[in-house]
Amino acid sequence: MEPQHQALASRTLAHYTSLNSTNPGSRLLIAVAGPPGSGKTTSTTAIARILNTRMKQSPPLAAVISMDGFHYPRSYLDTLPNAAEAYVRRGAPWTFDAEGIVRLISRSRGVAASGKGEVMIAPTFDHALKDPIDDGLIIEPETRILIFEGNYLLVDEEPWSRIRELVDERWWVSVGAEEARMRVARRHVAAGIERNMVDALKRVDANDSLNGVYITEHSRDADVVIKNIEEKV
Incomplete structure (x- = not known):
């Protein structure tokens, strides 16, 4: 995957330079989307690391x-019928604050356009607590390339469908x-969610795979396709 990540980092930097x-x-x-287990987090983290290593600026570019930070908290889930x-x-999809995601992406665009140099706050997800942390991530004004990653970011249904018009790629x-x-x-076994692969696969089949089918059937308009294939050694 490393050559692919390097190439995508170069593409991203070229687009950023042209834009500015x-x-x-x-x-x-x-916006980077894909079904559960596709490797979104691995790829986006690697690409951001490559960009920041190349640019060597602080705060990072x-x-x-x-x-994940937009999971509804358990306190909210408890109130549902x-x-x-x-x-x-x-x-x-319905267990996420989709409107909150759209607002953050829209605000990211608006803050940049205003030129005010505003610090932004984004939520993260604490897997130990099994809940989001509202102020988990601070985004400095100097951080100019924002890579949003998540299952539903390219889905063609409201409110997710608004995202594609708010992003550059x-x-x-x-x-x-x-x-x-x-x-x-x-991943479920490693996180302690299930004790063994038999139970973990049952959980996947009852939820994650269903979500994956929906995501694959309803995602549209990708500019780039990253083929995340297990490397054999």
Whole structure:
């Protein structure tokens, strides 16, 4: 994956440079989507690291913002009439604050355009607490490349569909369904969510894979496709 990440970092930097040659002070916004287990976090983190290593500025030029921070907290899920289902299906589209994600992306564009140099705050997700942290990420004015990553960022249904018009590039991370299934199951075991792969795969089949089918069927308009294939050694 490293050569692909290096190439995408070069593409991103070229786009950012071109954008700022005509609109100084602009932010480059990228939305990266794909089904659970596709490798979105791995790829976006690697690309941001490459960009920041190349540019060597502080605060860093690039940052990754995950939509995981927009999970509805458990306190909210508890108030739903279908609370039990909400916990089982946590990670489905309706268990996220989609409007909050759209507002943050829109604000990222607006703050850059205003030239006011405003510090922004974005939520993150604490896997130990199993809940979002509202002020988990500070985005400094000097951070000009924002890479948003999450399952539903290219989905063609409201309110997700508004995102594609707010960003400069749309990337899709492609992976085989069975490979994604095994990755997510291993992740559940590693995180202590399930004790063994048998139970982890049952969890994946009851939720994550269903979400993956929906995401794949409803995502549109990718400018870049990242093929995340398990490397054999």
